[in-house]
Amino acid sequence: LIGSALAYSALTGDGELVAQALQWAVKYEQHLDPVNVLVARSLGVSGSRVHVRALDSPALLDAVRASLRTGDPWKPVLLQLALPTLLWDPNDSCRLPDALDPVAAGFPAAESLTRLRHLAALAARGQFSAFTEAVSSGLPDGLFDAQEGLLKSSVAAVAGGEKSCTAAESVALGRFDVAYERMRRRDLSAERCSITPYGPLEILDYVESCVRLRRSDEARTYLDRLRRTRPDFWGARHSALLTAAEAMLAEAGAEALFEASLHELRTAGWCFDAPRVALVYGEWLRRHHRVIESRGRLRYAADLFAELGARTWLRRAEDELRAAGAGPHPREGDAGSGLTGQELRIASLAAAGLTNKEIGEQLYLSARTVGGHLYRVFPKLQITTRSALRDALLRYEGGGR
Numbered sequence: 001l002i003g004s005a006l007a008y009s010a011l012t013g014d015g016e017l018v019a020q021a022l023q024w025a026v027k028y029e030q031h032l033d034p035v036n037v038l039v040a041r042s043l044g045v046s047g048s049r050v051h052v053r054a055l056d057s058p059a060l061l062d063a064v065r066a067s068l069r070t071g072d073p074w075k076p077v078l079l080q081l082a083l084p085t086l087l088w089d090p091n092d093s094c095r096l097p098d099a100l101d102p103v104a105a106g107f108p109a110a111e112s113l114t115r116l117r118h119l120a121a122l123a124a125r126g127q128f129s130a131f132t133e134a135v136s137s138g139l140p141d142g143l144f145d146a147q148e149g150l151l152k153s154s155v156a157a158v159a160g161g162e163k164s165c166t167a168a169e170s171v172a173l174g175r176f177d178v179a180y181e182r183m184r185r186r187d188l189s190a191e192r193c194s195i196t197p198y199g200p201l202e203i204l205d206y207v208e209s210c211v212r213l214r215r216s217d218e219a220r221t222y223l224d225r226l227r228r229t230r231p232d233f234w235g236a237r238h239s240a241l242l243t244a245a246e247a248m249l250a251e252a253g254a255e256a257l258f259e260a261s262l263h264e265l266r267t268a269g270w271c272f273d274a275p276r277v278a279l280v281y282g283e284w285l286r287r288h289h290r291v292i293e294s295r296g297r298l299r300y301a302a303d304l305f306a307e308l309g310a311r312t313w314l315r316r317a318e319d320e321l322r323a324a325g326a327g328p329h330p331r332e333g334d335a336g337s338g339l340t341g342q343e344l345r346i347a348s349l350a351a352a353g354l355t356n357k358e359i360g361e362q363l364y365l366s367a368r369t370v371g372g373h374l375y376r377v378f379p380k381l382q383i384t385t386r387s388a389l390r391d392a393l394l395r396y397e398g399g400g401r
Contacts, residue, residue, distance in 0.1 A: 002028065003036050003078055034063035035075045039082045130309075168198065171205045172312040174319075180209040188222065189229065193238065200241045201276060207245040208280060219249055237273065240264035244277045247284070254284065275304035279317055286324045292390060294324050296348035303345075325394070338380050338396070346373045347381070351389040 005021035025032065025040035032040075037060060068075055122130050170179035183206045193199040203226065210219035223245060230238070240261045247257035258281040265274040282297030302317035339347065349359045356367040356374070378384060381392040 002032065002040070003074070006036070006039050007078060007081060033075070034060060034067045035079055038064050039078055168201070168205060169312060171209060172310075172316055174316060176209040176212040179205060180213055180215070183209065193226075200238045201273065203241050203245050204276065204280070207248055211248050216249055219245075223249070236264050241273065241277070244280065248280060258284065271304070271308060272310065275301040275308075275310075275317075276313070278304075279313070279320070282317075282324075283320055286320065290352075291324050292348060292393065293352045295321065295326050295393075296345050296352070298324060299326070299344055299348070339377060343373050343377050343380075346370055347377045347389055347393060350374060350386060351393050 002021055002024050005017060005024070008017065022040055025036065029037055029040075041060075064079075068079075119134055122134060167179045167182040170176070170182065183202065188202065188206060193203060203223075206222060207219045210216060210222075223242070226242065230242075243257050243264075244261040247254045247261065250257055258277065261277050262274060262281065265277060278297045278301040282294045282301060285291075285294035285297060298317055298321045302314055302321060305311075305314040305317055346359055350356075356370040359365070359370045360367045374386075377389075381389070381396060383389065383392045
């Protein structure tokens, strides 16, 4: 009954029926097949709008794989209802490629799903100009009514139909006054943060704009409202970005909040989020006169922005590196750069007093691997002791390499 209600409501776009089906699904979830649970969690309703519901549950996705192996024909058919939601979220789709790809191949609008996956990847990588250009030729068609509603609201929010892309670009360019004016005029509710891949990052954009414009009280009021109204299905990504926003306003303990946010985002699967938080963290360190430490965070952000092709954000990170006394951003494999990006990250953290084990925990490396990098760094910097790293890095990053 629940599966049929979900299927019918998705086909017709009946918001009231979706809401009723979801109530049943929550009430009887422990008795449902995992495929039904996944479909229910992939849909949510607020008024007449279908929005993404966080699925942060590897155990559920494993159970869906096992359920699909039974060969019941209704399961892949029902799972098709969740495809646009799942494929819009690269984090979810990459967890289920073996299960979703065969289902997507049999989808009546398989070509549209391919386009949707491409759009989602561009949005997740922070390539908003390319995203806007890609949707200018039209949206994927052939989807069910509820799926089309989800797609339209998602694309409008990212592409700038509600000016969020424009606001994001303004933040990347350091035009916080422009970004603030654009964002304060629109809905910044907890619900909106659940609609699109970029939605949770708007929390960070708005708070950063307020802080830079000395409107911290407005930012605190906004975060207080988010905490009161946040949905119970917000996952690790939303929570981590909310923590990073809180760090920018914290009078004490900001460093611990930034570190906690970065730790979560490194494992969350959204490749743009970690460098975005590392950038504001590095800027915070520099403004608190912790210049050596700031370079490691800023360089980490710049390296990942370069890999993602997020050019505007890369330029901002490089500007901050120069303000921190570092030279032009070195990239892996650049001729004559001396130290690689990874070596510079490790050397900066070591100069800040971290042990090899602590550095490894931050960069997801073994202590032995960190020691190997430092073994190669010392002769490049013409030093023989760890205590000489700080002064050597100041010379190196100041251009005297």
